[in-house]
Amino acid sequence: MAGTRRLIVGLGNPTPQYKATRHNVGFAVVEQLCGKEPWRKDGRAQALVADRKLRGRPVLLVKPQTFMNRSGDAVANLARRYACRPESIMVVADDLNLPLGMLRIRASGSAGGHNGMQDIMDALGSEAFARLRIGIGTAYKAGQQSRFVLAPFTADERPVIEEAIVRAAQGVTTYVTEGITQAMNRFNRRVRKVASATPSPPPPPQSTPPRGALE
Numbered sequence: 001m002a003g004t005r006r007l008i009v010g011l012g013n014p015t016p017q018y019k020a021t022r023h024n025v026g027f028a029v030v031e032q033l034c035g036k037e038p039w040r041k042d043g044r045a046q047a048l049v050a051d052r053k054l055r056g057r058p059v060l061l062v063k064p065q066t067f068m069n070r071s072g073d074a075v076a077n078l079a080r081r082y083a084c085r086p087e088s089i090m091v092v093a094d095d096l097n098l099p100l101g102m103l104r105i106r107a108s109g110s111a112g113g114h115n116g117m118q119d120i121m122d123a124l125g126s127e128a129f130a131r132l133r134i135g136i137g138t139a140y141k142a143g144q145q146s147r148f149v150l151a152p153f154t155a156d157e158r159p160v161i162e163e164a165i166v167r168a169a170q171g172v173t174t175y176v177t178e179g180i181t182q183a184m185n186r187f188n189r190r191v192r193k194v195a196s197a198t199p200s201p202p203p204p205p206q207s208t209p210p211r212g213a214l215e
Helices: 022-034 067-083 113-122 145-149 158-178 181-187
Strands: 008-009 039-040 046-056 055-063 089-093 102-104 130-135
Touching: 008 022, 008 067, 008 145, 008 158, 022 046, 022 055, 022 089, 022 130, 022 145, 022 158, 046 067, 046 158, 055 113, 055 158, 067 089, 067 113, 089 113, 089 158, 102 181, 130 158, 158 181
Parallel strands: 008 055, 008 089, 089 130
Antiparallel strands: 039 046, 046 055, 102 130
């Protein structure tokens, strides 16, 4: 329905040390949609939120502040308070099984091994929410997935992921204004390959990531 508010949830980890990492591209997309307008803290939901309109359609942009693996509580809290059914929610997240910069929009589905997505499914008791996944690259060694997602993009990769973030924001807007089918048809396409797909090794972590920060 035209007047129904939708929740657009970007997944990531709070605190500055994670801002530019692969795992935070979900945050980057909702930040792109928010622009320079301020976010407000919602203490009850443990999230940063922003009321916006995308081509006249009301949305609530959401950045859970609970660390990745505990994103579900924030989403479920807001869904209850704003009377949003799962079908009125889109979750934007990284995907290390997709090539760098590829978008994959779906109306529902499994968590695909993403613990943040799984936590939202568990908290809502449903998988019937839309999801937009952004490929963050697949060039990691076996057993190094956690290290990979918490590493920044390389200089060669940055232009590709920045373009993908802009396209993902356009995909969200299409979903809100034209529906999930149009968004899938328009944005589920392959992208050009990055010149060097192998990321440089991330620096040794300064401390153990907080519980819940990983996949």
